[in-house]
Amino acid sequence: MVISLVPLPALSPDQAQSSPLIGLSEFPPPPLLALQQQRECHEEVLNYHKDGTPYWLHLHIVPLPDEAGKVRYFGAIERDITVQRKQTERLLRLAHRDVLTGLPNRAALEEKFRSLSIRPSARGHSLVLLDLDEFKQVNDTYGHLAGDELLRMFATLLLSNLRRDDFVARLGGDEFVILLPDTLLEDAHQVAQKIVAGSFELEIKKNNPIQFGSSAGVTALLFGEGLNSAMARADKALYSAKSGGKRTVKIKLKSATHE
Incomplete structure (x- = not known):
């Protein structure tokens, strides 16, 4: 001093x-x-x-x-x-990071979403909700360490398919969210399709291999809306993808409250 x-x-x-x-x-x-x-x-x-x-x-x-x-x-x-x-600074990073994957967590996602949802864009902004199709089977068959390994591999796959300004977070379990600024809905759909296709190649070296895969729901952000509103639409699209045979991508256009 x-x-x-x-x-x-x-x-x-x-x-x-x-x-x-x-x-x-x-x-x-x-x-x-x-x-x-x-x-x-x-x-x-x-x-x-x-x-x-x-x-x-x-x-x-x-x-x-x-x-x-x-x-x-x-x-x-x-x-x-x-x-x-x-x-x-370390505590702040930990408060906004998922310890397992190193990705931002729900708290960081909410903060990012608030700023993005009120940012004007001629192309609009898009949100992608993804999860792994066989995650429970991996945990039940190989144990939680194998499940953790799969989550880390999937996080790496997500990051490898995003641009510098894109944002990805892990919500928890096997659910992940991607925010795509200044991205048309059809372009966001293509990004999600590429990730879903890439998830087929994920492999955990164990006996009796399980065929991995993922599904995704895509929606466009409405100006000024909250995260829960956008997530509700994406969740309906994801449910449609999984109930339709999994390993697919679905789009939700309308507000979840006006179906």
Whole structure:
């Protein structure tokens, strides 16, 4: 922890950039504003060592009035919080990640969906709901470790078929959801078909091999709707795919509440 006493006039906007107190290439706007308004400030800022290694600082800036009540100096306390910051970021990642597959989880999906559903797009956005057709049989025949292996292989298959801006999450069990931004429904259908075809090639090296496969339901997002609404349509399409013989893709066009 570093405690410094710095004259207030020395930190004009131009001079603040070269302040030896902080050593930042650009003085952070919130602390600078606090100095200009002569008020206390807490802020976390990213800084760099001379070798380029990043580290995080917690800045506590306190105005120090003289006997006449005029602020001529401020006190600044610097505390390295790099370790705490990394721990916090790790916990946040864990809170939004599925531990088994490494994919985003339901909480991350809901957050992504909220922003996507209100984003205008000439092509629209699409959602794909998938699950494995023989997952229970794998668990019953080979055990849960084999089932876990299959889930990880399927997650890898999903990622290999997506673009950089696409989003995939595991809901739980053998259910997965893909969000396809700026994607026409027919294009989303093709993506789902490719994944379903690829799932035929998944293989667990055991005796008495089981023929794997997957099914998918596809729907277009309605502007401003909630995740549950879109999922209800996709779930109906998925049910239609599985009841129609599995290993297929079905599309749901209308709102699930207006069937």
